[in-house]
Amino acid sequence: MTSAGRIFSGVQPTGNLHLGNYLGAIKNWVELQTDFDCIYCVVDLHAITVPQEPVNLRRSIREVTACLIASGIDPSRSVLFNQSRVPQHAELAWVFNCVARLGWLNRMTQFKEKAGMNKENATVGLYAYPTLMAADILCYKATHVPVGEDQKQHLELTRDIALAFNSMFDVDFFPQPEPQIQKTASRVMSLRDGTSKMSKSDTSDATRINLTDSVDDIAQKIKRAKTDPEALPSEAEGLADRPEARNLVRIFSGLSGRTESHILAEFGGQGFGVFKPALAELVVDVISPISQKMNQLLAEPDEIDKLLASGAEQAYAITGPVLEDVKKIIGLTPP
Ligand code: AMP
Numbered sequence: 001m002t003s004a005g006r007i008f009s010g011v012q013p014t015g016n017l018h019l020g021n022y023l024g025a026i027k028n029w030v031e032l033q034t035d036f037d038c039i040y041c042v043v044d045l046h047a048i049t050v051p052q053e054p055v056n057l058r059r060s061i062r063e064v065t066a067c068l069i070a071s072g073i074d075p076s077r078s079v080l081f082n083q084s085r086v087p088q089h090a091e092l093a094w095v096f097n098c099v100a101r102l103g104w105l106n107r108m109t110q111f112k113e114k115a116g117m118n119k120e121n122a123t124v125g126l127y128a129y130p131t132l133m134a135a136d137i138l139c140y141k142a143t144h145v146p147v148g149e150d151q152k153q154h155l156e157l158t159r160d161i162a163l164a165f166n167s168m169f170d171v172d173f174f175p176q177p178e179p180q181i182q183k184t185a186s187r188v189m190s191l192r193d194g195t196s197k198m199s200k201s202d203t204s205d206a207t208r209i210n211l212t213d214s215v216d217d218i219a220q221k222i223k224r225a226k227t228d229p230e231a232l233p234s235e236a237e238g239l240a241d242r243p244e245a246r247n248l249v250r251i252f253s254g255l256s257g258r259t260e261s262h263i264l265a266e267f268g269g270q271g272f273g274v275f276k277p278a279l280a281e282l283v284v285d286v287i288s289p290i291s292q293k294m295n296q297l298l299a300e301p302d303e304i305d306k307l308l309a310s311g312a313e314q315a316y317a318i319t320g321p322v323l324e325d326v327k328k329i330i331g332l333t334p335p
């Protein structure tokens, strides 16, 4: 197989995945399997940078894994595992903690957002989150990293760490991974507010479509989605000041593969009373097979654990030798 490069990406096992995660990340991950060697990681060590209930964490690791497989990540084609099973991630993160500077981490906006007002009470792990992320990517010498806009700064730090390591030890060891930033256009917004992102942390479940929602839930949520009283425009420009309408049309486009213009050529001039049921049907067509497959997989948790163990073995076959080289370069082991 000819490969266009090596992809690494990660997703946290916290809460249910929703339509935003699917259209913004997972669908792309599935498509990338055609041209790239892909490594997809359930980043459980990142999850524990904020407090987690052990029971929930254990369940979420399996749920996210099942969801990825149900969405089309094929464990026989791609490497799929959870981070904590492959010790080289944490090991390389420590090395990077000794390469990255306080000043670099102090600039990270995600830490500032997540730590909030009470920084003194944030964990050291939350602060060092970006060096672990750099280790995730670089212990595979990944060349391409698909992420959302919010992770761009962490990717830039990863590149800085790779450069700093190479120059500190006068080697050409780590590559400069290329970010593949998900475009804002593919961002799915809340069903209740077209200006804020669909998010698992929103307190209202009516704002999002979870990949595990029943057919009835989906139909209800779309029926109740916020809209305006106007009919749909017949051209995409007409959506400019109508965030809720635009969001629904974009979801339609993301799920059907049709352009916004094509969709508006069909629905332009008609009200949401016509568009919403068509959208609900489309969402159900895409989501239902995923949630059914997910439930089948989750009925046999031991099988999921076996898949993760086998993914971890494949991952280790790559990271083991990389860490041996790193130790030689640093002087921890003989050359
Ligand atoms: P999160 O759920 O925030 O941990 O994000 C996991 C992945 O899903 C990241 O790649 C995000 O960029 C993507 N993602 C999360 N929410 C949305 C959304 N509303 N629209 C598009 N992509 C999203």
Ligand code: TRP
Residues within 6 Å of the ligand: 008, 009, 010, 011, 012, 043, 046, 132, 133, 136, 137, 145, 146, 147, 151
């Ligand atoms: N920080 C990423 C997020 O919250 C998840 C992540 C961890 C990741 N390690 C990664 C993404 C390495 C890409 C590459 O979305």
